[in-house]
Amino acid sequence: xxxxxxxxxxxxxxxxxxxxxxxxxxxxxxxxxxxxxxxxxxxxxxxxxxxxxxxxxxxxxxxxxxxxxxxxxxxxxxxxxxxxxxxxxxxxxxxxxxxxxxxxxxxxxxxxxxxxxxxxxxxxxxxxxxxxxxxxxxxxxxxxxxxxxxxxxxxxxxxx
Amino acid sequence: xxxxxxxxxxxxxxxxxxxxxxxxxxxxxxxxxxxxxxxxxxxxxxxxxxxxxxxxxxxxxxxxxxxxxxxxxxxxxxxxxxxxxxxxxxxxxxxxxxxxxxx
Numbered sequence: 532x533x534x535x536x537x538x539x540x541x542x543x544x545x546x547x548x549x550x551x552x553x554x555x556x557x558x559x560x561x562x563x564x565x566x567x568x569x570x571x572x573x574x575x576x577x578x579x580x581x582x583x584x585x586x587x588x589x590x591x592x593x594x595x596x597x598x599x600x601x602x603x604x605x606x607x608x609x610x611x612x613x614x615x616x617x618x619x620x621x622x623x624x625x626x627x628x629x630x631x632x633x634x635x636x637x638x639x640x641x642x643x644x645x646x647x648x649x650x651x652x653x654x655x656x657x658x659x660x661x662x663x664x665x666x667x668x669x670x671x672x673x674x675x676x677x678x679x680x681x682x683x684x685x686x687x688x689x690x691x
Numbered sequence: 692x693x694x695x696x697x698x699x700x701x702x703x704x705x706x707x708x709x710x711x712x713x714x715x716x717x718x719x720x721x722x723x724x725x726x727x728x729x730x731x732x733x734x735x736x737x738x739x740x741x742x743x744x745x746x747x748x749x750x751x752x753x754x755x756x757x758x759x760x761x762x763x764x765x766x767x768x769x770x771x772x773x774x775x776x777x778x779x780x781x782x783x784x785x786x787x788x789x790x791x792x793x794x
Contacts, residue, residue, distance in 0.1 A: 536697075536783055538783055538784050538786070538787030541780040541781075541783035541784050542780075542784050544702065544707060544780050545777070545780050545781065545784060547704075547707060547708060547711065548707065548711040548714075548777060548780075550711075551708050551711035551712045551715070551727075551728075552711055552712070552714065552715040554712065554727055555712055555715035555716050555719075556715060612720070613719065613720045613722070613723040614712065614715075614716040614718070614719035614720065614723050614724075615716055615717045615718070616715065616716060616717070617714075617715060617716060617717055618717075620715065686715060687711070687714055687715075687773065687774060687777045
């Protein structure tokens with residue numbers, strides 16, 4: 532059949548392969564609300580730290596952990612339970628993009644926090660995490676789009 | 692890199708869709724495949740059985756709590772056959788000069 536197959540039919544089959552793989556990749560896309568939730572939880576934790584009160588810190592830590600576990604569990608329990616992505620779709624570029632994103636947020640947040648504390652500004656951790664949280668919320672979706680592009684380029688049938 | 696090899700088992704339209712989904716995932720739930728490819732339970736079971744007989748798919752039946760859950764996974768042989776099939780299709784297309792726009 533191979534030798535008799537019309538190129539149009541082969542092209543249609545390749546397009547079908549790409550479409551089906553895209554459906555799995557799209558399933559794994561983290562929604563916008565997830566990034567803003569993580570950003571907001573960072574601010575809650577930092578506010579707890581800034582109070583200097585152990586009770587408030589414990590409450591903030593509890594909210595942070597429960598919120599993070601709950602939101603991540605929601606994502607994992609939904610899309611990832613149905614069809615988890617193959618690891619090899621996300622190559623070195625993807626791993627570097629994720630690590631770079633986290634490194635920039637941590638560096639900016641810590642940099643602001645230490646600078647504010649050194650200059651005597653009140654609530655330095657909260658203000659710094661507010662900036663870090665906004666970066667997380669605003670930067671998460673573009674990161675996700677980049678990861679999606681990388682995974683689409685790595686799916687079978689894609690031009691290399 | 693090995694050359695492309697056209698695979699009749701994979702190329703059937705429904706099975707091509709199923710194998711393509713499985714090739715992008717570590718494994719996939721029966722329900723997810725059924726809903727995505729728009730098949731009935733029995734039609735999907737039949738196609739999965741054909742792929743299992745060919746040694747391309749591994750079917751796992753388990754329970755989550757009290758609910759039965761069936762999932763499917765491409766075997767190494769299935770993944771290799773899929774990639775060779777894709778290469779065979781790409782060779783046919785490349786010879787003709789047709790362009791495929793990514794979807």
